[in-house]
Amino acid sequence: MTLATRIRRQLENPDGLTQEALEPLAQEYRHAVELVNERLLACIALLRKGLRSEALQRANIKPNILDAAAELDFPEVDDWIDILRFYGMNTPPLVDANAIGEVNEALGDEQPLEE
Secondary structure (H helix, E strand, O other): OOHHHHHHHHHHOHHHOOHHHHHHHHHHHHHHHHHHHHHHHHHHHHHHOOOHHHHHHHHHOOOOHHHHHHHHOOOOHHHHHHHHHHOOOOOOOOOOHHHHHHHHHHHHHHHHHHO
16 A cells, blocks of 8 residues: 555544654655655756756656656645644655656657657
């Protein structure tokens, strides 16, 4: 079961919304977002150096970086953050939307070349 699915299940269970139940999910989410953002920034650094093929290779390593980012940017993420704030918990970072856009654009530019 994915992290986003486990967070959704927790949100759907109002009786289960306790700091003790939310804390491990928040820590896991923070770690996952940090890893995705690091990889996105590494891809962008390669793109800016003109190393497009290397950047795209890094993006396509399993799990595909855009798929991993999309999984962490689930529709209820704002609700999730609000609940963490309500409980006075440190809020995790969000997936870097600008970085996703840059990597996505580079991948999109690559598609015609492959065809």
